[in-house]
Amino acid sequence: MSTDDTAKEAIEVLQHLGLKEYEAKCFVGLSRVSSGTAKQLSEITDVPRTRIYDAIRVLEAQGLVEIQHSSPQQFRAVPVEEATETLRDQYEDRVERLQRALSRTEPVESNEEDRVQEVWSMSGTDAIANRANQLISNATEEVVLVLGDDSLLTDELVDSLNEVDPETELLIGAATESLESRVHRAVPNATTFVSGLEWLRNEGNVSENLAIGRLLLVDRSSILVSTIVPDTHEEQAIFGGGFRNGLVAISRRLLAQGLLPQHDPRPE
Amino acid sequence: MSTDDTAKEAIEVLQHLGLKEYEAKCFVGLSRVSSGTAKQLSEITDVPRTRIYDAIRVLEAQGLVEIQHSSPQQFRAVPVEEATETLRDQYEDRVERLQRALSRTEPVESNEEDRVQEVWSMSGTDAIANRANQLISNATEEVVLVLGDDSLLTDELVDSLNEVDPETELLIGAATESLESRVHRAVPNATTFVSGLEWLRNEGNVSENLAIGRLLLVDRSSILVSTIVPDTHEEQAIFGGGFRNGLVAISRRLLAQGLLPQHDPRPE
DNA sequence: GAACGTTGTGACTATGAGAGTGACAACAAT
DNA sequence: ATTGTTGTCACTCTCATAGTCACAACGTTC
Known part of the structure; x- marks a missing residue:
């Protein structure tokens, strides 16, 4: 059975x-x-x-x-x-061919209008994680990261965090104390804290059925916020780029409010 | 275009x-x-x-x-x-789940009749390469390998060859001198030679349209012979296990004849 | 070697996913 | 108000594949 x-x-x-x-x-x-x-x-x-x-x-x-x-x-x-090795080989082969084909095809006239008021959405834990790592790798000044779930602290993420320029400020929050200590050990360069997201949880403005996944603000100009649907365990994210982006502005203010009173004494 | x-x-x-x-x-x-x-x-x-x-x-x-x-x-x-990273992740995920599912499902009554007069066939370069490496890894006494094409000397193959027990005798032949020297450099433990396969090429007993790919005899009890269809570049192999296997016996004799006169003076 | 089950091939139908098209209401832009 | 654009549905058509059948070649048994 x-x-x-x-x-x-x-x-x-x-x-x-x-x-x-x-x-x-x-x-x-x-x-x-x-x-x-x-x-x-x-x-x-x-x-x-x-x-x-x-x-x-x-x-x-x-x-x-x-x-x-x-x-x-x-x-x-x-x-x-x-068998699995064979499948893997086949797959690697294909992905490589794809990569070559795509990189050789990419140059086409593009309408680079450089809009900055953009908000993009994406789905899937893998894709979101990759994007997050990518953003972190490109950070030059500051990375603010809040993790809402233990499973999001992957090896790749740790690597990305440890590879940023030492000048770059790393601020990492975690939903639980145990997660914070894990982060602290994995990324010694970072300032860690246990916060909160209570300000998100408690606001009724989002559908009740969402759990906050991660929150990433890079150089105060790019933001990525993901939520996890508890039932399907699917992860969804919105991603804003550009300095003057409205979403980024809002997020900055939210973070300023949510993070600075680092120890909200309310025990939940 | x-x-x-x-x-x-x-x-x-x-x-x-x-x-x-x-x-x-x-x-x-x-x-x-x-x-x-x-x-x-x-x-x-x-x-x-x-x-x-x-x-x-x-x-x-x-x-x-x-x-x-x-x-x-x-x-x-x-x-x-x-994108490719994301695809890779997805794939790894699936392969892993497959592996777990399969390994947990495998135990079913089996009719282990241990036949030894078996000859199996398989296709696909990846699968054949994997099987070859597998066989080499399990060798305890002797490995005889003849490579008919440069492309078959993969890193994985080299690794497998270098990881066999030092007691095990390694006899590696190559179709061309340049390939032989590559083998010699990559696998110092092996006795290399340039032979031949002329004895296979010249015999008209196989369809003309076949190029010999690799030939592997492990511990005189398992044999793998592959051919490459020149047009489609597809690789096909037959594989015989068991000591008393007829194919293995024939191959032993073929190899004895084909390999010992190592320097067939006929220049092609 | 007659009789019977097994094995392998090819041809067939049925179903469903996906390719391709059109109608239409909501919307934005003069 | 008018006109083109945008997004959604509902539809048909085609083809791959799931599922079935007829049959000839083969092997096994008595």
Whole structure:
């Protein structure tokens, strides 16, 4: 039963990685029997026997399955580590080709109007984290960062923080004391504090169903605020660039109010 | 024109990475204009204007595009490095989940009949390379390896070779002198030679259209032979395990004949 | 070697996702 | 007020893929 669930998960992941349903089922099925014939596989996987052959051929071409050309044919899945390694290789290959293709295609007339009153939105923890790290890396004067959740303190983030110019002021807040001490240890250069976000939590102006994720202000000119939807655990962010940006201005004032009284004595 | 081609390539790669046609086109289009509206994008990408919105939403959810919620909306692609980094993260995530799911699901009754007269086939350079490295890593007595093409001498292969037990005998042949010297430098522990494969090339028993790729014999009990189809550049391999395996026996004899007269004086 | 189940191939239908199009109300700009 | 733009829906068309069937080749059994 639990095995069934993990199997189902494995199948889904494989489909996300580009395999078709039959192919995914076949691979997962094969991963549990060391070797088998089309008929056996069909019974395990609920894939019509006559379509096993197609699926296996594709898998073989991808380097995920081996075929013994006997009669009847025997199929065997490549060991897990080998399979994932192969998938990884394929993927790296593609991303690299993408990178090259894109970088060679980029130059096109652009309407650089340099608007500064912009507010952009983005989604997805990975993308947001990358953007945050990027912003931090480009900081020259000041970084103000508030983390609302332990999981956001990733190694990459720590690296970015430790790589900024020593002249740059680092102000890092955390939602809990334990998180603050972790930050303090990881980024010795930073001034850390436990604050708050109470001022955000308590204001009823945002939908109740949002948890503050991170808050980042770089050089007082770029701001990134993310929220985490508790149910789906999805992260959403808005991101403002430019000095005279309204959002940035507001955020500066919010931070000034929220951060300076660093020890709000109200115990929650 | 050439920009058009690379753009097309980028689109294809993105589709392989899981994006739909419209999404891929939108992203590539956006990668060349710094920012744009739905109408502009539609003109660049040939995607129907009314469908731009769907595509962008998906891209946004994946962290590849930012949206400025003004009127009209402005769209902007995340910088290339950020995008690829995000894609990489997503992928790593999936592969890891796959690995966990698979390893937790593997235990199922298995018919370990331990046949030794097996010959398996596999395809794909990545998969074959991984299998080869795996085999080498498990070697305890002897590794005989012949490389038919420069491109097969990868860093991973070198690592595997240098990590075998020093007691293990390493015999590595190469198709050309330059390749041999590269091998010699990379794997000092190995006895290298320039041979031959003439004995394979000249025999008309295999379809003319095959170039020998690699040939690997480990501990005289496992053999891997790969061929490269010159046109498609696809690599195919057969792999035999087990001591008494017929293929292994044949290969041993072939190698004994082919390798010992190391310097076939015939100059090609 | 006759009879039966198994195996592999190819061709077929059905379904659903996604490509492509159009109608239309909300909006902005003279 | 008029006109073009913008965003949303609802729709059709096409094709990949899930799912089924007929059948010939093969192997196994008695």
